[in-house]
Amino acid sequence: MDATITLHVDGEEHRLTVDTRTGLLDALRDRLGETSPKKGCDHGQCGACTVLVEGRRILSCLALAVSHDGARVTTAAGLAPRGDLHPVARAFVDRDALQCGYCTPGQVCSAVGVLDEAARGWPSLVTDESGDDPGEGAPVPLDREEIRERMSGNLCRCGAYTHIVDAVESVGSAGAGGEAAR
Amino acid sequence: MRPFAYSRPRDAAAAVAEVSADPEACYLAGGTNLVDHLRLGITRPGLLVDLRDLLDDGVEEMPGGGLRIGAATPNSDLAAHPLVRRRHPMLSAALLSGASGQLRNAASTGGNLLQRTRCAYFRDTAAPCNKREPGTGCSALEGHGRHNAVLGASRHCVAVHPSDMAVALTALDARVRVLGPGGERVVPLPGLHRLPGDEPHRDTVLEHGDLITAVELPDPPRGRRSAYRKVRDRASYAFALVSVAAALEVADGRVRGVRLALGGLAHAPWRARRAEEALTGAPATADAFREAARAELADARTGPDNAFKPALAVATVTAVLRDLAARGDR
Structure with a gap:
């Protein structure tokens, strides 16, 4: 139908x-x-x-x-409409975060979502929620443990995980990258 | 995949009327479980009734206290909601321990409660399965049994309930609002999910056409701390071997109140009433926690592949309660 x-x-x-x-x-x-x-x-x-x-x-x-x-x-193709690379895609290239590349567009879209979610203060399972007010919504700093947990839904059969974490970490610490999400 | 008609009714009552009138109709919410089942051939509806924009998708405080969660609230929004994180840390943690970020963004609260088992034989349409095709037999009884139930199973089905969120809601005395062809009613947790008995094809007490519209959560008493811990075969993005949702109030070294539910062990989230009763008024010590957990698991029945589960459950319950007792004020 x-x-x-x-x-x-x-x-x-x-x-x-x-x-x-x-x-x-x-x-x-x-x-x-x-x-x-x-x-x-x-x-x-x-x-x-x-x-x-x-x-x-x-x-x-x-x-x-x-x-x-x-x-x-x-x-992933639409993240950089003018033919430039989105900061997250650029980081994947710079950090050698892929081998065959098949999972990469999904990884890049997921990473853009991760950066946006963390900036809005969404916790992950490994976020320390023991502070005075866990619901205050402050941005969550993305350390490697956070990135691994938040990116766990993207598998890479080549096993490029270490460099994928490097790439997301480099964009996260630059404080940019999630803006394309909205 | 069997062809199906698609409908977007104007409101929830119209959706209930449409599904109730057609035995081959089913609801579509986030789709994360249903679309997979359509593709696998596990579910073969003739009509999909889309709930998009029909149900509340947020969390609000109820006038008399407690939280009301709209059934369309995505798992990720619920986990991140300030009121949930403040009042029910175990619920936020349970949600965040389930699935992946992408799935939590799509999956709804109502759909999470109604998600179906991940038993490998249920998902394999070439294998006999009493849950998928009543009367064909249970392949898991003699097959690979690492995930099989150890509590409340029957000779017809040894599948476990896959949801983490439902385990937390079962510990928290949640109430589910259901709209059916005969009107609205309330179903408590525990009470929504069934043990398999001789009808393993029925996961819950809901009838065809029933629609979950909201989940209500009572506020926790002062001084209650809560936590959710999940043990699984990898650190993230895997279903539970054992999980524990626990809430604890301690006064003068004794347990004043405790709520305990277990996941990965049964066809339904398992409310550990026996352990709760044993612990109420008991000293808040690791020995008492362990003894209560052992009592809860005393009737466990295991096979060669899942013989580790009772001991793992006892150890996990003990550790979670011990940590809650040792922690500060939340």
Whole structure:
């Protein structure tokens, strides 16, 4: 059964008719030719399909396109609209944070989400919540333990994790990188 | 995947009416569990009724005290909410120990409560499974059993409930607001999730068409501290082997109040009433905590692959309660 929907992808509006069973990932890749989100497991286990929807990082493989009618989607390719590299993507290159590169667009989108979430004071499981007021919402400093925990939903079969943490840490300590999320 | 119609009703009552009227309909919220099941062929609906924009997605204080959590509240927003972090640290920690950042951004509170087991045989449509296809048998009984239940299981099903959040809510005496074809009602936790018995295909007491609209949490008594600890096969992004949600009030070296629920051990989040009763009024010592945990696990039944679970549960309960007793005022 078909449905006609609108998707705003990387700043461009698309009107398309999809089978109701179509996942957001397949709509992006197969219908709109946006191939930076990758299909790894297609079951929400690997993170290669991570995109930002309304600024929040989600797994596009577990999202139905029909349920995202009107959504604003940002892919890794769309993080730098003028052909420049986004600061997070630049850090991945500078820190040699990839080998085959298949998981990298998902890693980059996820890292942009991590930087935004930490800046808004969202805790992770390893955040020290024993202070006077854990709900005050101060930005969470991203040390390596925080980055590992917050990036755990992105697998890298090449095992580039150490350099991925380096890359995210370098952007996090520069205090930038999450702004593209919103 | 079987073709399905898709509907976006105008309000929650209309959604309930649509699903109630069609035995092949089901609700769609965050989709993180359902879309995977559509793809695996575990769930084969003829109609998806999308709850998008129909349910509250925030946390508010109730007039008489306590918090009301809209069923559409994403797991990440709930975990980060200031009122949750201040009053119920165990709930925030439980949410943050589940899934990944991307999944928590999409998954809803109501959907988290209703997520289905990750038993490998339930997910493998080529394997017999009484939960997926009643009457076909239980492959996990003779198969790989590391994650199998040790409490409250039946010969029909040894699956465990996968949610961390639900374990915390079970310890916190949460109440679930349900809108059904006959109107609204309240289902308490524990009480929402079932043990398998001879109907393992039924995870909860909800009927077809029932819709969770909100979760209500009573405020904690003064001086209560709470924590959630999860033990798993890797440090992050894995389901629990054993998890413990605990809240403790200590006065003059004795336990004044305790709430304890266990995950990874049973078909439902396991409220540890026996241990709670043994501990109330008892000295707040590691020995007393251990003895109470042992009593709770006394009826555990294990196989060769999960024989470690009772001892792991006892050790984890003891450690969490000991840490809470030793801590400052939260």
